[in-house]
Amino acid sequence: MNIKVAPSSGKIIMSETVEFGVKGPKDQIVTDPNHMFFEAERIPNFLTGSEVIKEAIKRCNLDMSVAYPITPQSEAAALIGELYAEGYVREYFRGENEFGVMGECAGAAFGGARVFTTTAGPGTLRAMENFPMWAGSRLPIQVVVTCRGVNSPLSIQPDTLEMYYLLETGMMIWHAETAQDLYDWILAGFIVAEQPDVHVPLALCCDGFFVTHTKDTVSLQSDKMCLPPYDPYRAPVPCMDMENPPIRMMRDPFVMKSNYISYMTHASWQQEVHAAVERSRKHTLVIMGGSLLETENLDREILIVASGTAVSQSREAIRLLNEEGIEIGLIKIKTIRPFPSQELLEATANAKTIFVPEFNIKGWLGREVRSLLPNNERVIAGPHVAGGMTMPSEVIVEEIKKSLGIKGAHMASRG
Amino acid sequence: MSEPVLKRINIRISGLGGQGAVTAAHLLAMAANKMGKFSISNPFFGAEKRMAPAESYVRVGPEKIFDRGELVFPDVIMVFHPQVITMQKSYTAPFYSGIKEGGLIIINTNVDLLTKEDHEYLEGLNVSVFECDATHLALEIGGTELSTNMAMIGACAGITKVVDLPALDKALQDRFGKKYIASGGTATLDEAIKKKYAKKEQLLEANNNTMKKSYEIAAAWAETASYAAALYEPA
Numbered sequence: 001m002n003i004k005v006a007p008s009s010g011k012i013i014m015s016e017t018v019e020f021g022v023k024g025p026k027d028q029i030v031t032d033p034n035h036m037f038f039e040a041e042r043i044p045n046f047l048t049g050s051e052v053i054k055e056a057i058k059r060c061n062l063d064m065s066v067a068y069p070i071t072p073q074s075e076a077a078a079l080i081g082e083l084y085a086e087g088y089v090r091e092y093f094r095g096e097n098e099f100g101v102m103g104e105c106a107g108a109a110f111g112g113a114r115v116f117t118t119t120a121g122p123g124t125l126r127a128m129e130n131f132p133m134w135a136g137s138r139l140p141i142q143v144v145v146t147c148r149g150v151n152s153p154l155s156i157q158p159d160t161l162e163m164y165y166l167l168e169t170g171m172m173i174w175h176a177e178t179a180q181d182l183y184d185w186i187l188a189g190f191i192v193a194e195q196p197d198v199h200v201p202l203a204l205c206c207d208g209f210f211v212t213h214t215k216d217t218v219s220l221q222s223d224k225m226c227l228p229p230y231d232p233y234r235a236p237v238p239c240m241d242m243e244n245p246p247i248r249m250m251r252d253p254f255v256m257k258s259n260y261i262s263y264m265t266h267a268s269w270q271q272e273v274h275a276a277v278e279r280s281r282k283h284t285l286v287i288m289g290g291s292l293l294e295t296e297n298l299d300r301e302i303l304i305v306a307s308g309t310a311v312s313q314s315r316e317a318i319r320l321l322n323e324e325g326i327e328i329g330l331i332k333i334k335t336i337r338p339f340p341s342q343e344l345l346e347a348t349a350n351a352k353t354i355f356v357p358e359f360n361i362k363g364w365l366g367r368e369v370r371s372l373l374p375n376n377e378r379v380i381a382g383p384h385v386a387g388g389m390t391m392p393s394e395v396i397v398e399e400i401k402k403s404l405g406i407k408g409a410h411m412a413s414r415g
Numbered sequence: 416m417s418e419p420v421l422k423r424i425n426i427r428i429s430g431l432g433g434q435g436a437v438t439a440a441h442l443l444a445m446a447a448n449k450m451g452k453f454s455i456s457n458p459f460f461g462a463e464k465r466m467a468p469a470e471s472y473v474r475v476g477p478e479k480i481f482d483r484g485e486l487v488f489p490d491v492i493m494v495f496h497p498q499v500i501t502m503q504k505s506y507t508a509p510f511y512s513g514i515k516e517g518g519l520i521i522i523n524t525n526v527d528l529l530t531k532e533d534h535e536y537l538e539g540l541n542v543s544v545f546e547c548d549a550t551h552l553a554l555e556i557g558g559t560e561l562s563t564n565m566a567m568i569g570a571c572a573g574i575t576k577v578v579d580l581p582a583l584d585k586a587l588q589d590r591f592g593k594k595y596i597a598s599g600g601t602a603t604l605d606e607a608i609k610k611k612y613a614k615k616e617q618l619l620e621a622n623n624n625t626m627k628k629s630y631e632i633a634a635a636w637a638e639t640a641s642y643a644a645a646l647y648e649p650a
Binding site: 046156210217309311315316389391393 | 441444445448449453454455456457458459461481482483484485487488
C-alpha cells in the first residue's frame with residue numbers, strides 16, 4: 001500500500017546544468033518542460049495514433065530509436081525513421097528482431113542516450129528478458145507498447161494480455177486511453193523516467209488499432225520547441241564506459257557468487273528498483289493533473305474502474321445508461337505501475353458495486369482491484385473481451401443492467 | 416433561421432483489402448472534423464491482403480465521441496465490393512447484421528444482390544438500400560477503379576449529408592496533397608494511383624469529380640427515398 005504523496009514542489013524538476021533557450025535538433029528551441037506542458041499554446045490536429053507518436057517524438061530531443069516492424073506499431077516505427085531523415089532524431093536503425101532491438105536500446109542508454117522504441121504483442125514477449133534487465137540497470141528507456149493479441153491462433157488485433165506480463169518487470173507501466181494521453185505521456189515519460197530518484201524504464205501502453213489506427217483530435221504544441229536533453233550525469237548509476245567499468249558488477253559480478261551477501265545484494269537491489277517505481281509518483285502527479293486517477297461522480301452506488309480503451313467504452317456506456325436514468329461513476333486508472341492503491345481505496349469507499357471491464361481474457365486489472373479493496377465481493381471483474389474483439393458500449397450496459405435485475409436486449413449479433 | 420445540426424451517425428464500411436475502405440473512413444472523418452463536428456475513424460482488418468475482408472468505421476456527432484473499435488450497431492453500412500455479400504467476405508453474417516431501424520445501406524453494384532428474405536428483413540426495419548454503381552463511376556470519371564472509394568464517399572455524403580463536398584475536398588487535399596506515411600501496402604497503393612496521373616493536381620481533380628458526380632446521383636435518389644438525413648433542427 002502506497003502512502004499518498006504530494007506532487008514534487010508543484011512543478012517539474014529539471015537538471016541544473018541543462019540550458020533553456022538554446023538550439024536543439026533542426027533549430028528547435030530547448031524549452032522548459034514546465035512551459036511546454038502547462039503554458040504553451042496548443043493547436044488541435046486530426047491524426048492517427050501512429051502520427052501522434054511521431055509528433056511527440058519530434059519534440060523529445062531524442063538521441064536514438066531502434067525499429068522493428070510488427071503490427072500495429074510498424075507505422076509509428078517507420079514515421080520515426082522519417083524524423084531521423086529530417087534531422088529530428090540523432091540515430092535510428094532497424095534491429096534484427098525485438099530481442100535485439102531492446103538489447104540495442106540498452107546499449108545506447110548505458111552510454112547515456114535518450115532512447116525510444118515501440119513494440120507490440122508477440123514482439124513484447126520476445127523481448128521480455130530485456131525489460132527487467134533495463135530496470136535493474138536503471139536505464140530510463142521509453143517503450144511504447146501498442147497492445148495486440150499474443151497467443152496462437154494469430155491475432156493482430158488489440159488485446160491487453162501482454163500488460164499482465166509486464167507488470168512486475170520493474171518498469172513503470174502507464175496505460176493511455178486516447179491519442180492525447182499517448183502524446184502528452186510520451187513527452188512527460190522521459191522527464192519522469194530520467195529523474196535521479198526514479199531512473200527506471202517506462203512501458204507506455206496503449207491499445208493497438210483503437211489508439212494507433214484511430215483518427216482523433218489531438219492538441220499539439222508548436223514543433224519549434226523541444227524537451228531539454230537527457231543529462232546522464234544525473235543518473236543514480238554512472239553511464240558505462242567499457243574501458244573502465246564503473247561498477248564492479250560489470251567486470252566481476254559478485255552477485256553471481258553463491259553466498260548470502262551476493263543474494264542479499266541482489267534482493268536489496270530488486271527492492272530498490274521497485275521503490276524507484278514507487279518514487280515516480282510525486283513526479284508523475286505533476287504532469288498528470290495532480291492524480292494518477294481521473295474520476296467522475298464518485299458518489300454513485302455503481303462505479304466502473306478501467307484503464308485504456310475500456311475507459312472510452314465505459315464513458316459511452318455511462319452516457320447510454322444516463323439516458324435510461326441509471327447513474328454510474330467512473331474511475332480511470334492512468335498508471336498501473338506504480339498502482340494508485342491508496343487513491344483507489346478512497347475513491348471506491350462508498351461504492352456498492354464496482355465493474356472492471358477489460359480487453360483481455362484473465363482480467364489482470366480486476367485482480368489488482370479485487371486484491372486491494374475490502375469487501376471485494378463488490379468487485380465484478382468484467383465484462384471481458386479478448387483476442388481482438390471490440391467491447392461495444394452496449395455490452396457494458398447489459399452487464400450493469402443484469403446486475404440490477406433489468407432485462408436487456410439480445411446482444412448476439414456479430415457472426 | 417439556425418442551421419440544422421447533425422445527430423450522431425455511425426457508419427460501417429465493409430470492403431476488400433486494397434479498395435480504400437480505410438482511406439474512405441479517414442476522409443469522411445477528416446471532412447467532418449474540418450466542418451467542426453466531432454468525429455473518429457478506425458479500421459479493422461487482418462494481416463494485410465488484397466481481396467481479404469477489410470472494414471472501417473466512422474463515427475460523427477455533435478459531441479465528443481469516445482466509442483471505438485468495431486461498429487456493431489451501425490446507422491449506415493457501405494458495401495464496397497459485391498463479394499462482401501456474394502462470398503460472405505464480411506465480419507458479420509449477414510453483412511447487415513446490427514443495422515439500426517431507419518438505417519441506410521449503400522452497395523457498390525449494378526444488380527440487386529439481396530435475396531427476397533434480405534429485402535423483407537430490411538423493409539421490416541425501414542432500412543433504405545441504395546445501389547450505387549461506384550466502380551463504373553470511378554472508371555468513367557476517375558479513369559481508374561481505384562477511385563471506387565471516392566464514389567462511395569460521395570454517395571454517402573449525398574444521402575446522409577453527414578459532410579459536404581467542400582469539406583470532402585479539403586480532406587482529399589490533406590490526404591493526397593502532401594506526404595503521407597501509412598503501412599507498406601497502403602504506400603504501394605498510393606504510389607499506384609499517383610502513377611495514373613501526370614500531376615498530383617490531376618489526381619485530386621479526378622477523384623473530386625468522381626466524388627461530386629456520385630454525390631449528385633445519390634442526392635437525387637435520396638429525394639425519392641424514405642431515408643431521413645442525419646440532421647435535426649435545433650430547438
